[in-house]
Amino acid sequence: MLRQRDNRLSAPWFFLACLFLLCALCVSARAVPSEQPQLNIAAASDLKFALTALASAFEKQSGAKLNLTFGSSGNFFAQIKNGAPFDLFFSADTEFPRRLDTAGLVVSNSTYEYAVGRLVLWVPPGSKIDLSKSGMNSLLDPSVQKIAIANPDHAPYGRAAAVALRSAGLYEKTKDKLVIGENISQAAQFAQSGNAQIGIIAMSLALSPPLRSGKYWEIPQRQYFPLIQSAVILKRCEQKDLAASFLRFVATPAGTKILEDFGFLKAQVSVDDRAPLKPY
Amino acid sequence: MTELFLSFRLAFFVTAILLVLATPLAYWLAFSKFRAKFLVEAVVALPLVLPPTVLGFYLLVAMGPRGPLGKLWLALFGHTLAFTFTGLVIASVLYSLPFCVQPLVASFERIDPKLLAASRVLGANSWRTFRTIVFPLSIPGVITALVLTFAHTIGEFGVVLMVGGNLLGATRTVSISIYDHVQSIEYAAANQLALILLAISFVLLALVYGLNRSVGVRWLSN
Numbered sequence: 001m002l003r004q005r006d007n008r009l010s011a012p013w014f015f016l017a018c019l020f021l022l023c024a025l026c027v028s029a030r031a032v033p034s035e036q037p038q039l040n041i042a043a044a045s046d047l048k049f050a051l052t053a054l055a056s057a058f059e060k061q062s063g064a065k066l067n068l069t070f071g072s073s074g075n076f077f078a079q080i081k082n083g084a085p086f087d088l089f090f091s092a093d094t095e096f097p098r099r100l101d102t103a104g105l106v107v108s109n110s111t112y113e114y115a116v117g118r119l120v121l122w123v124p125p126g127s128k129i130d131l132s133k134s135g136m137n138s139l140l141d142p143s144v145q146k147i148a149i150a151n152p153d154h155a156p157y158g159r160a161a162a163v164a165l166r167s168a169g170l171y172e173k174t175k176d177k178l179v180i181g182e183n184i185s186q187a188a189q190f191a192q193s194g195n196a197q198i199g200i201i202a203m204s205l206a207l208s209p210p211l212r213s214g215k216y217w218e219i220p221q222r223q224y225f226p227l228i229q230s231a232v233i234l235k236r237c238e239q240k241d242l243a244a245s246f247l248r249f250v251a252t253p254a255g256t257k258i259l260e261d262f263g264f265l266k267a268q269v270s271v272d273d274r275a276p277l278k279p280y
Numbered sequence: 281m282t283e284l285f286l287s288f289r290l291a292f293f294v295t296a297i298l299l300v301l302a303t304p305l306a307y308w309l310a311f312s313k314f315r316a317k318f319l320v321e322a323v324v325a326l327p328l329v330l331p332p333t334v335l336g337f338y339l340l341v342a343m344g345p346r347g348p349l350g351k352l353w354l355a356l357f358g359h360t361l362a363f364t365f366t367g368l369v370i371a372s373v374l375y376s377l378p379f380c381v382q383p384l385v386a387s388f389e390r391i392d393p394k395l396l397a398a399s400r401v402l403g404a405n406s407w408r409t410f411r412t413i414v415f416p417l418s419i420p421g422v423i424t425a426l427v428l429t430f431a432h433t434i435g436e437f438g439v440v441l442m443v444g445g446n447l448l449g450a451t452r453t454v455s456i457s458i459y460d461h462v463q464s465i466e467y468a469a470a471n472q473l474a475l476i477l478l479a480i481s482f483v484l485l486a487l488v489y490g491l492n493r494s495v496g497v498r499w500l501s502n
Contacts, residue, residue, distance in 0.1 A: 022288065040447060048464050067448040070464070082344045084363040084445045186463045210465035 037064045037242055040085060044092030044229065045070040045185035046117055046157060046202035049209070050262035051090060057258070058249050064242055072183035074154020080105060080234065087237035088246065090229070092117060092184070092202075093156035097232040107240060110233035112247050115264035117227035118203040119160050120216040124194055131217035136168040138217070139177075139198060147177045148196035150184040157184040160224040161200035167223045203263035228267055282449055283457040284476065290365070290453060291433040294372040298380040298429050299422075301373070306384030307410065325382070327375045332438025339371050339443050363445035368453075371443050372433050380429040387421025388414060424488050431484040435477065 043051050048070050055066040069086070077096040080086055081103060091097050094113065100106050121138055123129050129141045139147055150158030158180070165171040179195075181187030184202050191199030192211055206216040231250070233243045249255050256266065309321060327335060342349045343361035349370075350360040361367035391414060399409040415422070437455040444451030446460065454473055461470035 045463070069446045069448070069452075070460070071446065079363065079445050082340065082362050083350075083360040085359075085447065085450075181463075183463070185465075189463050189465050192465050208465075 037239055038067060039064060039087045039237075039239065039243055039246065040067045040069070041088045041090065042069050042071070042076040042080065042084070042086040043090040044073045044076075044156070045183040046092055046204045046229075047090055048185050048205065049207075050204050050259055050264065053258050053262075054250055054255055057254070058246055061249070062242070062245065064246075066246070070183070070185060072151065072155040072158075074151075074156075075183070077154075085236060086234055087239065088231060088233055088243050090114070090231040091156070092227065092229050094228050094230045095156075097230045100232060100234070105235055107233040107235055107237070110244070110247070111230050112232075112251065113228055113230045113267035114247075114250050115229050115259050116267055117157065117160075117229055118221065118263055118265065119157065119164060119219045119224060119227065120201060120203045120206050121219060122188070122191055122199045122201050122206045122211065122214055122216045123197065124192060125213045125215070127197065127215065129198065131215055135217065136164075136170060136219065136223075139165075139170055139174050141198075144197045145177060146179045146190070146196035147174055148179050148181055148187040148190035148199035148201070150187045150201075151180045151182060155181075155183050156227060156229075157200075157202050158187070160227055163224040164200065164219050207261070207263045229264075230267075283452050283454045283473070286365075286449065286452065287434050287454040290368055290372060291430045293369050294376055294433045295380075295426055295430045297369070297373050298376060299426060302377065302380040302384060302425065306381045306388060307414070309381065309385045310388035325378050328378050332375070332436075333442060335375060336371070336439040336442025339367075339374070339439065343367050343370075343443060362443055363447060363451060365450050368440060368444055368451055371439050372436060375436060375439050376429045376432050379432045380425045383421045383425040383428060384418065387418040387424075390421075391417050420491070423491065427484050427488045431481055435481065 041051070041055070051068060051070075055068055058064070059066055073091040073093060073096045076084070076086070076089060076091070077100065080089060080100060089097060089100070094111075097106065097111055101108075101111065121131055121136070123131060123138070128143060129138045131138050134141065138144075149161040152158040152162040162171070165174060179187075179190055181190055185205065187196075187199055188201045188205045188211060190196040191201065192214070200219070201211075203216065203218065205211055206214070231247060233240060233247070237243050250259070260266075305324070309317065309324070314320075340362055341347050343353070344350045345354060345360050350362065353359070353361045361370065395413050395417075396409060399413050404412065434453075435455060436453070437459070440451065440453050440456055441459070444453070444456065446452050446456055452460075454477060458470050458473050458477070461467070461473070
């Protein structure tokens with residue numbers, strides 16, 4: 001009887017052994033650390049495509065490896081305050097970096113205002129809504145059941161969208177139709193997938209490959225606060241020279257060109273104020 | 281692919297740690313006559329019903345620089361636990377605990393008490409009884425526990441999202457990566473990983489059900 005049981009069990013043991021081997025492989029595959037210098041970068045999700053392009057250009061030039069993580073600026077702010085191991089933080093505003101600076105987590109004089117973001121209305125291809133004719137009132141179109149925005153509580157583009165809605169006097173009329181993305185990229189995804197008929201998103205995303213086929217209309221900038229975006233080097237960064245040289249790369253004409261291709265405007269600061277131009 | 285390897289690595293560590301921690305706990309739960317045992321059972325089962333955000337939130341606070349676990353770790357190793365692979369392992373051990381303990385308890389409880397009594401009468405101590413009677417008779421349950429723990433850890437999302445911080449090579453697991461890809465409208469990449477996960481989950485469950493048809497997974501279906 002016991003012998004029988006032993007035979008029956010050989011298959012699961014074989015399976016477990018395979019699983020164990022597979023895992024051992026995974027574990028050992030990670031055991032050799034890479035010699036390549038690396039930077040962990042937290043970036044606002046409006047930068048998803050622009051920063052990916054900037055990073056791969058920089059990687060080619062410097063041989064460094066940039067690990068990009070995208071999310072809402074407010075989430076990153078909270079994570080960095082709780083000790084998240086990021087080297088650089090590209091926020092979608094200037095407020096979160098400033099507060100990190102106040103908290104003593106930022107390398108002094110490393111703040112760099114890299115761009116000004118723009119807010120657009122976006123509809124998927126084939127939408128009957130005529131954005132250029134109706135402007136903000138497109139949001140009241142009868143075909144609109146859901147409006148995608150980013151979370152106003154912790155995403156700067158969401159906050160700007162809420163301000164734009166209020167200043168157009170549309171907030172009360174549309175508030176029951178708002179669906180909240182965790183960050184601006186998720187809001188764009190809600191609209192792109194057709195689950196929301198219109199989205200208030202970043203122009204940088206409207207110009208990105210997956211959304212390019214839709215239509216967008218820029219919300220006049222006076223209807224919300226300027227979306228000045230700044231980046232900072234965090235104190236826990238162990239390769240401050242590399243981080244600074246990436247920020248300098250973003251400030252070069254080639255870097256600025258990539259940002260402009262994705263609809264970002266230049267921040268209104270003189271070149272001298274554009275820290276950090278000198279190495280540490 | 282880094283994400284997939286990371287998930288496997290995480291699941292491997294969690295399963296190994298839980299096997300060591302959950303076996304004595306399950307043994308105690310199965311055989312103890314302690315009156316307030318039901319309270320311990322409830323605590324062990326908590327991760328089954330708790331929203332991952334609740335566990336994630338408390339773990340994030342506990343692992344942060346002001347939390348007890350974070351403080352301890354900071355003193356010992358010079359960094360906090362949140363947003364590290366070790367932090368993920370700890371979080372997943374807690375979150376997957378019932379998936380390891382419950383199948384073990386179920387199979388320990390099914391052992392004929394006469395066998396245990398005979399073992400004691402013949403002079404075996406409880407360790408020897410465990411080694412020679414309880415464990416060999418519970419192997420289907422052990423396999424169920426291991427496979428479910430492994431599969432559940434691979435598929436974990438909410439807790440990892442809250443305590444992980446989505447760092448490539450450290451805390452970006454495959455399920456987080458899928459979420460990322462969907463958000464970034466990279467459906468092809470999301471689909472690729474999602475299909476792999478679907479296949480892994482199906483194969484693992486099919487193996488559990490197929491190999492342990494008689495005993496191992498009864499607790500899953502009741």
